[in-house]
Amino acid sequence: MPPLPGLDNVQTFLALAQELNFRRTADRLHLDQSALSRRIQKLEQTLGFRLLDRTTREVSLTEAGQRFYEDNSQLMRAYGESIRSARRIAEGKAGILRIAYMAFAATELMPSAIARFRRAHPHVDVRLQYIRTQGQKIALANGEIDAGYMIGPFDHRDYQSIQLSSETLYVVTPRNHPLLLRPTITPADLSDQDIILGDMREWEEYRWRLNDMFSGEGIALRVALEASNTLALLGLVAAGLGVTIYPESLIGFLGRNVEVRPIMHPAFRSSTILVWRRANRAPQLQGFVQIARQRVSGSPSGA
Amino acid sequence: MPPLPGLDNVQTFLALAQELNFRRTADRLHLDQSALSRRIQKLEQTLGFRLLDRTTREVSLTEAGQRFYEDNSQLMRAYGESIRSARRIAEGKAGILRIAYMAFAATELMPSAIARFRRAHPHVDVRLQYIRTQGQKIALANGEIDAGYMIGPFDHRDYQSIQLSSETLYVVTPRNHPLLLRPTITPADLSDQDIILGDMREWEEYRWRLNDMFSGEGIALRVALEASNTLALLGLVAAGLGVTIYPESLIGFLGRNVEVRPIMHPAFRSSTILVWRRANRAPQLQGFVQIARQRVSGSPSGA
């Protein structure tokens, strides 16, 4: 684009076109009358035609000046609006925020933060998507989401994260199950149990981590059944076909047909993290991270 | 209107937003990379928010910068168009030209100049109006026309004029009229003739001037009849009800039912002038005046 001439003094011209008096206009613009005169001369010179006819007693717009005034009054208003529009986005007061979550964040962490964020930033369009952890990593890499609640930890130089929770894992059994007779349940108690888990499409990351935890104790999990959604899974457990393992955050949502007991072992915990790309500096994302972080700082998980 | 910030460097930003590399953009703009860096910093400072995120290896638009880029690309195109539009008007290649004429200019002076003007300025909208001389003076004063062909002279400090013709007056008689027997006709020969003239509504100025001419010779015109249009007037003359007086420019248009003879007296002439307001400096008017003037200079009226 070749440089457009005279843009710097258009506003000066518009002010003069309204007033049609150099001294009064110079006063309004807080500069000397001679400086105004020169600005207008410079503008006319760069444009190559006259905008005003003037004697020492009379200033009037030429026809070209009238047209230029009308066109550029509109343009300056549009320019002001373009600044305001961009500023709204810059201040996080507009734009889109795309958040993904997996099941463990769905009951409290994500809804709580989203609610507080929307109260603080009503103009931001918040878009939520349920995506399991591995899918979130792909979506982040592809720029399809701004941040995601996933199972942690996740260390990568391209991503930043904050840990939002670290939860005890619970075994979920049918009512009157023999495991319930024990005062405490250890991982070893589960070595001879039929285990029902979500299938790999839904629970990929969580299953890898469960395998890691049990392998660390020399235990091979005996996965007897897989289910593709939570209701089906709990139904299988309630029917006595096996037990499953859930983090604390979901325990309150499992209904009355099952019993739960914590697994007593320091390593058997699940942590939920919020992850985003280091390069993503969108102000609405920064605002969200700040709000999500506050919940963590304000309520110690042991309380 | 409060001053809008940052307008001076918008074009610089647009160039950088396309390239997303400071050094390559600086090369395109023919300035040093450091100068470009400072321009962008200045723009962001005056706007109060960031348009670009950048490290030493990567430059990208912020969301606000993206919005600002989209809005201002349109605005800069519109600004360029506003310059071209105003320039067309400034160069007389657009706009309106309003010309009035009275009968004596209708046959040659006005049509000839209009034809040449339109060839030179095809984009100017030429508007013609038949208005008698006094009406033209009112229309000029009211800014309703740009220039007018009228009977001259006309001296006034608010108006400029050029004389386009000075024509002999002719007496128009019925065929076989006794005046035709004379070798020459003087104003005195008309003192006992029935005179037929256009009514005052149509011929006001011309009639004042005829009265002035005959009064200068001590002759009172005997206006026997008035007609409100040319055909009716000529019909009355052809029917033998009197004679009339016309300037040379109309003689070729009078038909074969009448005879014409020049009035032999140096003061019995009619001049046609083009008049415009001194304050009207519209370029298309100046162009027209120049073209109307050329005919006068290029062709001596005796040729």
Place this chain on the structure above:
DNA sequence: GGGGTTGATGCATCATGCGCATCAATAAAG
């Protein structure tokens, strides 16, 4: 004819923007 106001211009001063040199940061290659 005198007074007041206007837009334009000469001049000296000051502020701004520029190019050059250099820096730290970063990515790629060996």
Place this chain on the structure above:
DNA sequence: CTTTATTGATGCGCATGATGCATCAACCCC
């Protein structure tokens, strides 16, 4: 891990451009 090349940012000195002041000629009014 080190070296090289390239990038955007910064310090500095200089030249240029914009400004205010003083003054002018033009013009209108009394």
